[in-house]
Amino acid sequence: MxxxxxxxxxxxxxxxxxxxxxxxxxxxxxxxxxxxxxxxxxxxxxxxxxxxxxxxxxxxxxxxxxxxxxxxxxxxxxxxxxxxxxxxxxxxxQKLPPSALLDMREFPQKVLLKEVVEAVKGIVLYGSEKLDKQIYGYTVLDSIAAIESMTGQEFLSIMGLTTERVLVFTNVGTGRSPMVAVRVSFLKPGAVVVHGPKAVDPLAVKLAESDGIPFILSQVPDVQSLLNGLRGLLRKKENQ
Amino acid sequence: MxxxxxxxxxxxxxxxxxxxxxxxxxxxxxxxxxxxxxxxxxxxxxxxxxxxxxxxxxxxxxxxxxxxxxxxxxxxxxxxxxxxxxxxxxxxxQKLPPSALLDMREFPQKVLLKEVVEAVKGIVLYGSEKLDKQIYGYTVLDSIAAIESMTGQEFLSIMGLTTERVLVFTNVGTGRSPMVAVRVSFLKPGAVVVHGPKAVDPLAVKLAESDGIPFILSQVPDVQSLLNGLRGLLRKKENQ
DNA sequence: CTAGTATTTCGACTATTATCGAAACCTATT
DNA sequence: AATAGGTTTCGATAATAGTCGAAATACTAG
CATH class of the missing domain: 1.10.260 (434 Repressor (Amino-terminal Domain))
Incomplete structure (x- = not known):
């Protein structure tokens, strides 16, 4: 399809x-x-x-x-x-969405970061003072596929229209490489969410901190729930 | 700017x-x-x-x-x-438009190929029976810059939304490499216009023929007139 | 040239937009 | 708490979109 x-x-x-x-x-x-x-x-x-x-x-x-x-x-x-x-x-x-791209949406109106955190059942590892930040969309990436198959170019092009969005990585080991990727490509998402790691690499948090990007660990059981949570938020905003 | x-x-x-x-x-x-x-x-x-x-x-x-x-x-x-x-x-x-991209527009309504031919003062080298083809936009490329600097990726991305458009190459030597480029990248524009060559390479015509892509030689004096001609057509369609 | 489609034209009516301006309501800031 | 900038609310009116249906045309494949 x-x-x-x-x-x-x-x-x-x-x-x-x-x-x-x-x-x-x-x-x-x-x-x-x-x-x-x-x-x-x-x-x-x-x-x-x-x-x-x-x-x-x-x-x-x-x-x-x-x-x-x-x-x-x-x-x-x-x-x-x-x-x-x-x-x-x-x-x-069009540029095809790399297979690593699981979902990408724009919110019809601004959404507060804290709402996104809630939607993904997240724990804030850094940036709890920025939860009132405005967010305009989200992008969900499979981090394994992303690292394997995506070029830097594609990585950039994956951000939708605004960078005031949340980048969500699934399939994460320790959270380190996603943050490194964010670091090297000079894109600055509004926040980064990781899903999957048992233990988060302290270096990842450190990187987030020094870039000033809120860093969130999602605790939903699986990727599908993650996608559903975000879709749910989107729908809520549409009808609100 | x-x-x-x-x-x-x-x-x-x-x-x-x-x-x-x-x-x-x-x-x-x-x-x-x-x-x-x-x-x-x-x-x-x-x-x-x-x-x-x-x-x-x-x-x-x-x-x-x-x-x-x-x-x-x-x-x-x-x-x-x-x-x-x-x-x-x-x-x-966004993907930046490569410097080779001189102009790219969508017509507000369909335009017949013959009108484009007229706008660029073109001679039809192949495809005179397809002059009633519908065209929805145009893309103008500097062929030297294009060949030097563009990757295949970019080449593909340069076509706007529809491929039912005219690809115009300026700064053309014999017309051979543009047609080769069109050949290898599997994009099929509605027609190809070349501007610049004194003599057109017969092979270029042959390639156009075998791809079934109308091939036109523009005879306006310089690139500026070429761009103006196309803009003129666009404007005419807008107010018509 | 003729059926048969597809498109255009147009008068008519209703529902909505496009717009104003004034008053009420929020936040911050002094 | 008073000033000020920004936003919301709302009644009112003119303009225009949204829509129909029937008749007139245009187009196309026999």
Missing amino acids: ASEVIVDKIAKEIAGDITWSDFPGKSMRKWREIFGVTQLVISKRMGISSSVLSDYEKGRRTPGSGFVKKFVRTLLEIDRERGYVIVKELARG | ASEVIVDKIAKEIAGDITWSDFPGKSMRKWREIFGVTQLVISKRMGISSSVLSDYEKGRRTPGSGFVKKFVRTLLEIDRERGYVIVKELARG
């Missing part, structure tokens, strides 16, 4: 292209054509009359952001049923 | 994030905070009352796509005056 991360990214790019365009309607048509869908088909899906789409495409009026969202969602839905043929095509130009 | 291409890309990403969000207002607030601007400041810039922004951020109503665009544009404008401090920060996560 096309990774959800990628589909999401493409969705945003399309939505952005439409919204940023001087002529949203033209861009909508462009995307509709790229996905090879007729006005009739998509309008039926969206539960509206096809003339509505025509009116937009011809610029009689401009769509609201809600409409754009629904439109893009529908395009992607249709494509999913066709086996994501177009998404796959579009994804080719 | 931060390259226009990058700023544009970031603009789209932000617009996409807002539009795609379940709570556009929350996302707007997030971005406003990331850019470190108060409601008062930005609303004054936009020529509206600050309560309008508050209403959005609190979800009293959801913004139209026009509003989102204006909002993002204003954020970026403010940041530009501050020396693009935030954009630079955001761009760090």
Whole structure:
């Protein structure tokens, strides 16, 4: 299956292209054509009359952001049923998420670090005074795979739009190499969470300290719970 | 200066994030905070009352796509005056456009290949029967710089969202290496335009032929005219 | 040229956005 | 506790999106 991360990214790019365009309607048509869908088909899906789409495409009026969202969602839905043929095509130009990348999300609004700590059942090993820091997203990496397969380049590109996010490493031995990695690549995440180690290497804590990056040990039983915890927080913020 | 291409890309990403969000207002607030601007400041810039922004951020109503665009544009404008401090920060996560990248744009609507040919005063060396092909954007590369400095990775990443675009090479000797490059990296642009060569290598044409990619020789006097021609087409489409 | 699709056009109505301005409400800071 | 900057709330109004449906066109494959 096309990774959800990628589909999401493409969705945003399309939505952005439409919204940023001087002529949203033209861009909508462009995307509709790229996905090879007729006005009739998509309008039926969206539960509206096809003339509505025509009116937009011809610029009689401009769509609201809600409409754009629904439109893009529908395009992607249709494509999913066709086996994501177009998404796959579009994804080719994108950098693929390295297999080490388990999840990557943006929060719809700021989240406090302490909330993330809670979501991952974390113990704060350094930075307890910074728990009110704002966080805008998270990235979850499999540290073994990351170290083996990722180049420095990829490592950088993995951070989403903002660096005000939490970097979560799973599959961690002692926590040392993740912190070293963070050190050498000069990216400064808002916080680092490690999952897995029985005992945390004191040097890791020291590194975090000297970089001023809060360092958290997650205590959930397994990776799936970790991902679920974060997703849960995301969903909560979406509906809050 | 931060390259226009990058700023544009970031603009789209932000617009996409807002539009795609379940709570556009929350996302707007997030971005406003990331850019470190108060409601008062930005609303004054936009020529509206600050309560309008508050209403959005609190979800009293959801913004139209026009509003989102204006909002993002204003954020970026403010940041530009501050020396693009935030954009630079955001761009760090992005892949930088290699210096070989002279321009890269998306058309707001489909454009026929023949129109592009006209815009670059091109002679069709192969593919005259495909002039009605649809094109959605263009990428202009300095071929010398490209060959010297770009890795295969970068080469791939240079194509925008769709590959239904024209790849334009400037500074071309015989047209051979650009086509070889296109050959080896498995990207298939909608057409290739070369600018510069006195005489075109027959092998280049042959390669284009066997890949089925229209191959065009531009006859404008210099690179600037080439870029202008393409920009002109873009603008025309925007206002058409 | 003819069916049959797909798209465009347009008048009409309702629901929402776009916008203001004034007053109330928060924090910090003096 | 008084000042001040920032934010929220809310009633009000004009403008516009959101939507339909039917008729007019355009396009395409026989």
